[in-house]
Amino acid sequence: MKNLISWGMYPKVENRVFDFDQAEELTDIIQENSELIPYGNGRSYGDSAISSHIINLKPKDYFISFDEELGILHIEAGVLLSEILDSFVPRGWFLKVTPGTKLITVGGAIASDVHGKNHHVEGCFSECVEEFRIMVADGSIVACSKIKEPELFRATCGGMGLTGVILDAKISLKKINSQYIDQTTIKTKNLKETFEAFEEYSHLPYSVAWIDCLAKGKNKGKCLLMAGDFRDDGNLKYKNKSGLSIPFTFPSFALNNWSVRAFNWLYYGKAPKGVSKQRVDIDTFFYPLDAIGHWNRIYGKGGFTQYQFIFPKETSYEGLEAILTAISNSGKGSFLAVLKLYGKANDNYLSFPIEGYSLALDFKIEKGLFELLDQLDKLVIQYKGRIYLTKDVRVSKETFEQGYPQIETFREYREKNSMMKKFQSLQSQRVGI
Ligand SMILES: Cc1cc2nc3c(=O)[nH]c(=O)nc-3n(C[C@H](O)[C@H](O)[C@H](O)COP(=O)(O)OP(=O)(O)OC[C@H]3O[C@@H](n4cnc5c(N)ncnc54)[C@H](O)[C@@H]3O)c2cc1C
Structure with a gap:
């Protein structure tokens, strides 16, 4: 028996793991067992x-x-x-x-x-x-x-x-025709400016925003929006950037409301005001988190979860305001709070995206968290949204069903x-x- 876990390191359960070489071996595994998952x-x-x-x-x-x-x-x-x-x-x-x-x-x-x-x-x-x-x-x-x-x-x-x-x-x-992206960074002061910036830069193929989810009052929803497209300079010398690795699981007290607040202050504070331009490589633009191996260990032994939901365009602004208010009132911060713009939904039965905006938040699993997420679920349903299965570890059948027609x-x-x-x-x- 093994203990294969996912990136959130929760839950930890025993499992029997099947390896196979030829397709016929897999056929036998499938025919002889049930409750299988790839x-x-x-x-x-x-x-x-x-x-x-x-x-x-x-x-x-x-x-x-x-x-x-x-x-x-x-x-x-x-x-x-x-x-x-x-x-x-x-x-x-x-x-x-x-x-x-x-x-x-x-x-x-x-x-x-x-x-x-x-x-x-x-x-x-x-x-x-x-x-x-x-x-x-x-x-x-x-x-x-x-x-x-x-x-x-x-x-x-x-x-x-x-x-x-x-x-x-x-x-x-x-x-x-390049390993570089021309990136424009837009520093916004509140949710209204964040939405305006997304729409203004939606002609660019790539965009993503980091939101300070602990900001309150007139600064609620302030963000750094990064938008861009590939350059055309013929430089294709791709260097796979893998650097630091977190060597052990942090003690669970290391990450708290204050460390999140300090990170947010530094990250937002160091970016230039207004609009700025940078040239960044593929790994920096698309995969900033991959630069730190095992970064999931900073959340401690109890693990963490990502809460990702999406709202249709019509309800996105009000819905996000309500969610950000609930989070900042709860005092449970998230280093990672990523907002993205989405285009039309496809026909697949359970694909997550619908036309609108989605926010993804990482939370350490600790006392009171699942109660907060239950509260957020109610807002997600109220504003006609849905939860992303690949990030989820606790959503109820009722909440899930309401989001997926x-x-x-x-x-x-x-x-x-x-x-x-x-x-x-x-x-x-x-x-x-
Ligand atoms: C840092 C980080 C950033 C991320 N960013 C994004 C993002 O921007 N957008 C996004 O959509 N997702 C994102 N994810 C989630 C990730 O892309 C998905 O969870 C992805 O499915 C993980 O792939 P995996 O190979 O690790 O699969 P696993 O985690 O091992 O499995 C995921 C699902 O795929 C199924 N599966 C795996 N292999 C097969 C197979 N061969 N046949 C059938 N089913 C299979 C599993 O049963 C399971 O249901 C992110 C995850 C991390 C850790």
């Missing part, structure tokens, strides 16, 4: 990749082929996005969609239908998936795309590993295809999917 690189925060029986996909990391003319890369599901970048940025290719860490597998990217700083332009990861092969509940392999087996495609992209094990995928890459279609699809008992995570058991 596990990529464990970068989801909560319990979506945790179950009593885990299928380890990380060793499935072969590059199969690359069509230089079409920019289509065929890889196994355990390949990390970082491995794609190492090989392909120097050749002038980049991921069409990438989340805020490159340390995730291609299978994990499809299963969570991840998004990046360019959702308002490019949509979710599934937009760049030409095709994948998946082993389903009876142990057979199905090739699947938006056209071939479209229901399986819609259930799997964002389906959190609950439809089967993705074995490999063909994804399309985008051409770039296609949930019944997803359940029926799983039921009809004998997936219900076969593939389960602690999360799927909790939210009833």
Whole structure:
């Protein structure tokens, strides 16, 4: 028995982990067991990749082929996005969609239908998936795309590993001609200015804002918005930046309201006033957190969780004001408070993004936290929002259901295809999917 955990380091449960080499071995594993869940690189925060029986996909990391003319890369599901970048940025290719860490597998990217700083332009990861092969509940392999087996495609992209094990995928890459991004940083004084800045810079493909979630009164919602696009200077000398690593788990008192307040003050304070311009490299712009290995350890042994929700555009301003007020009144701060703008939703049954704004907040797991998050859930529902499954570890079935109108279609699809008992995570058991 092992103790595989996710990035939030909570919950810690015993699990039996299955490794496999050939597809036939995986067929046997699937036919002989139930309550199985695929596990990529464990970068989801909560319990979506945790179950009593885990299928380890990380060793499935072969590059199969690359069509230089079409920019289509065929890889196994355990390949990390970082491995794609190492090989392909120097050749002038980049991921069409990438989340805020490159340390995730291609299978994990499809299963969570991840998004990046360019959702308002490019949509979710599934937009760049030409095709994948998946082993389903009876142990057979199905090739699947938006056209071939479209229901399986819609259930799997964002389906959190609950439809089967993705074995490999063909994804399309985008051409770039620099490893640098021209970044504009906008320092705003309140939520109104933050929203105005997002709209003003929405012509740029990438944007993200860090919000000071402890700011109160007239400064509530102040932020640093970073927006940008690739340069065109022919410099493709990509250097993978991996630096410091947190060597041990911090004592849990190290991170508190005061350290968050001090960090926010320094981070916001050091940025120039108004609008400024910088040239930054790929890792600094897209993956700032990856520069510090094991940064999750600063939250202490009890672990942490990320609370990410999204509101439709019409209710975003009022909803965010209400949430930020509740958080600053609670005194529970978050170093990471990231606001993003999103474009149109896709057809996948459980994909998270809808057109609007989403905020992601990291909280140490401690006394009183889940009560605060229950309170925030009520605001999320009141303002017609939803919670992101890949970050979640505690949302109730009722709250989850209210946010996802296609949930019944997803359940029926799983039921009809004998997936219900076969593939389960602690999360799927909790939210009833
Ligand atoms: C620092 C950081 C920043 C992040 N930023 C973003 C962001 O900007 N946007 C965003 O959308 N997400 C973001 N995430 C979340 C992350 O991208 C997702 O949780 C992603 O799914 C993790 O991939 P993984 O390979 O680690 O998968 P795991 O965490 O191991 O698994 C995640 C889910 O995918 C399923 N899965 C994994 N592999 C397979 C497979 N081969 N077949 C079927 N199902 C599979 C699992 O069952 C599970 O449900 C961030 C995470 C971190 C730690």
